[in-house]
Amino acid sequence: MNIRYIYLFVLALGFFACDEDDNILPEEVILPELTAGSADFSNYVAVGASFTAGFTDGGLFKASQENSFPNILSKEFTKAGGGTFTQPLMSDNTGGILVGGDVARGYRLTFNSAIPGPQPLDAFLTGLGAPVPPITTEAGISIGSDFNNFGIPGAKSWHLVAPGYAGLNPYYARIASAPTATVLADAMAQNPTFFTLSEIGGNDVLGYATSGGDGSNLITPSAGAPGVGFDETFNTLVTTLTSGGAKGAVTNVPYITDLPHFTRVPHNPLDPTNPDFGPQIPTLNGIFGQLNLVYAALNAPERSIVFSTTETSAVVIRDETLTDISTDITFILNNSPTFPAFVQSFGLPPQAAPLVANLLGTTYGQTRQATENDLFVLPSSAIIGTVNADNVQALVLQGLPLELAGQFSAEGISLPLADKWVLLPSEQLEIKTATDAYNVTIAAVASSNDNIALVDLNAILTEVSSMGINFDGFNLTADLVTGGAVGLDGIHLTARGYALMANKFLEAIDSAFGSNFIESGNIAKANDYPTNYSPTLQ
Structure with a gap:
């Protein structure tokens, strides 16, 4: 019972x-007897990216793959005529992968309450004085393509149909049938009778988001060049996968900026009680006081920078959407009769005034303090407040004393945070606009094809990020470490999150194809899947 x-x-x-x-x-x-409805689960093949692979905590490893949502689904499909589901398991649980003996991706993240914040497994174990296991999975040794799970971490939509992608992605290099193969062709070679196509489009915006929209990883256009645009690619994927009569379930794309990778770091983390920051506030406000007068003269008082002695303050960021007033700042300071005396307060000769004026101009010509509308990528938490050694060296070469160069090189305080650490509102809008366009295409393809069930992953993760979702008495939220749904990298799901996702697939499959996994009780149970992996798992 x-x-x-x-x-x-x-x-x-x-x-x-x-x-x-x-x-x-x-x-x-x-309970009613399980029925498969009109679906044939005898040969289930999963196609997708990181979620499909079971990627979590910043890495792919054996235990995470065993808890991937496709593997969880396959266990229920087996009860309804499904066959064996084989995955290209990694060689260890380190989360890393080698290419030619070199580390292409490092150790997975782990967490212990005795040490603040997630840490890479190797750093965590080293801190405990424990031995660090080696990374053993080698991408250069092909293990073939005779698998059911073609979840390729990092793959964008068009990567799945791009010949030669194995040369760019070590995870696909392990399983590609040939150097010029495509993920889609290798998946089709398994002759699927049922498939899942998940999070297609996620990486098309995620790369842009995790790089702070700095232009190094562009968003895939909806309608782009042949073989690159999302719309054409998604249609090709679905048309090909259903060409042999297979049915399948597809997901839409979530609003990735709702995930803790982009919401965990506050815009105002600078605490006056911090002994490394608080005592410097008067000096900093003195420096920025001079600059704020210039902003006022240029009718840009909104760019003023002030640090509070009683409350947390916002970090200073570079905002490329602002008009660059570097030249104006330099000009006004150089023509100020009081500026040489100000320069002398730093222990510099008056003759250094042009140098300092140019420094202030070039550094703060497109800057402001952050607001709650700005988002910060998770790795920025380890950068804010640290001294940028490269900037120190550059300033010393310009003629500043080492100590003063260091004072002007504190990330997010005296040195504006670079674009790669911040998602501006305009960049967030670009991501949302692209996501909405992808989802319109996905919905249209699903609604026009009776062989496709649609899983609203966007709505699911929005609920997780806002109020949480009840799963067998657990309220799964997107809170980092404690929420239970999202892993330690702030993007990918935990094993329990993937189990929830599997159940949402089953709901959609029941609705589209007449199966009754939910009604018959053939679903994943929350208690069977962990939210955190132990560092002893190696």
Whole structure:
């Protein structure tokens, strides 16, 4: 009997125990028998990116793959005629991968309450004085393509149909049938009778987002050049996968900026009680006070920088959407009769005034303090407040004393945070606009094809990020470390999050194809899947 009906049965016993006739028992509730409906699960193939692979905590490893949502689905499919589901398992649980003996991706993240914040496994173990296991999975040794899971971490939509992608992605290099093969062709070679196509389009915006929209990783256009545009690629994927009569389930794209990788770091982390920051506030405000007068003269008072001595302050960022007033700043300072005396307050000769004026101009010509509308990528938490050694060296070469160069090189304080650490509102809008366009295409393809079920991953993760989702009595939220749904990298799901995702697939499959996984109780259970992996798992 399903456990929830056992619970109802016990409650009913208590009720009827009060009746005069002790022989009256409630009618036993029997779950319906599982049916596959019109779907054929005999050969299930999963195609996608990181979520499909089971990537979590910043890495791909054996245990995470075993808890991938496709593997969880395959266990339920087996009960409805599904066959063996084989995955290209990594060689260890370090989360890393080698290319030619060199580390292409390092150790997975781990967490222990004794040490603040997630840490790479090797750093965590070294801090404990424990041995660090070697990374053993080698991408250069092909293990073939005879698998059911073609989840390729890092793959954008068009990468799945690009010949030669194995040369660019070590995860695909392990399993590609040939150097010029495509992920889609290798998946089709398995002759799927049922497939999942998940998070296609996610990496098309994620690369742009994790790089702070700095231009190093562009968003895939909806309608782009042949073989590159999202719309054409997604249509090709679905048309090809259903060409042999297979049915499948596809997801749309979530709003990735709702995930903790982009929401965990506050815009105002500078604490005046911090002994490394607080004592410097008067000096900093003195320096920026001079600059703020220039901003006022240029009718740009909104760019003023002030650090509070009583409350946390916002970091200083570079905002490329602002008009560059570097030349104006330099000109005004050089023509200020009081500026040489200000320069002397730093212990510099008056003759250094042009040098300092140029420094202030070039550094703060496109800057402001952050607001709550700005988002910061998770790695920025380890950067804010640190001294940028490269900037120190550059300033010393310009003629500044080493100590003064260091004072002007504190990330997010005296040195504006670079574009790669910040998602400006305009960049966030670009991501949302692209995501919405992808999802329009995905919805249109799904609604026009009776062989496709649509999983609204966008709505699911929006709910997780806002109020949380109940899963077997657990409220899964997007809170980093403690939320239970999102792993330590702030982007990918935990094993329990993937189990929830698998159940959402089953709901959509039941609705589209007449199966009854949910009604018959053939679903993943929250308690069977962890939210964090132990550092002893190696």
